[in-house]
Amino acid sequence: DVKVTQSSRYLVKRTGEKVFLECVQDMDHENMFWYRQDPGLGLRLIYFSYDVKMKEKGDIPEGYSVSREKKERFSLILESASTNQTSMYLCASSLGGASNRLDEQFFGPGTRLTVL
């Protein structure tokens, strides 16, 4: 079974703090994704990565950056946290690769971030 883990289930930070959210997958997947999920807005893609050191912006990248130095690990960084970044953050991975264009994503348990 695919396993996607996230570093924290709950996190409370202060406005202006730098925040790191870590995600690790154990199935050698090429693709990794970061979403945020808010009531009434659904899942929105922040960034994704299709290879080590490669990234692409999603629908709402403003205020966020990402890092993928190793294939299994994808980090989401909030450079200066703000209250409007309070949300549920979900990491996902998918097999990827040129021969796997039909590509279901597998999700981690989520990190509930509160910015005060």
Added chain:
Amino acid sequence: EDQVTQSPEALRLQEGESSSLNCSYTVSGLRGLFWYRQDPGKGPEFLFTLYSAGEEKEKERLKATLTKKESFLHITAPKPEDSATYLCAVQPNSNSNSGYALNFGKGTSLLVTP
């Protein structure tokens, strides 16, 4: 612009009362449509992939179907443990790396009462 719309937003059923959830989509080209189940406070759990009109997939009390414009998730004789939010997502047909990204609907919140 690609769009995924799920209806109803919320559905309450009695145990054993079968029903269907709808996912309608507009996309320039469909590579695949996915159904997920999400329990409160948890990440979505993958259920099904459909990729061509007429295709059907089944798992226990759930059956997913696909047409050229929409997908249905049929729930037969539901039990309280089927209570969850069900999410639909589409993968557009694209040769760029952005083709791996999924567009999610906002979900249908299902409550099954004993």
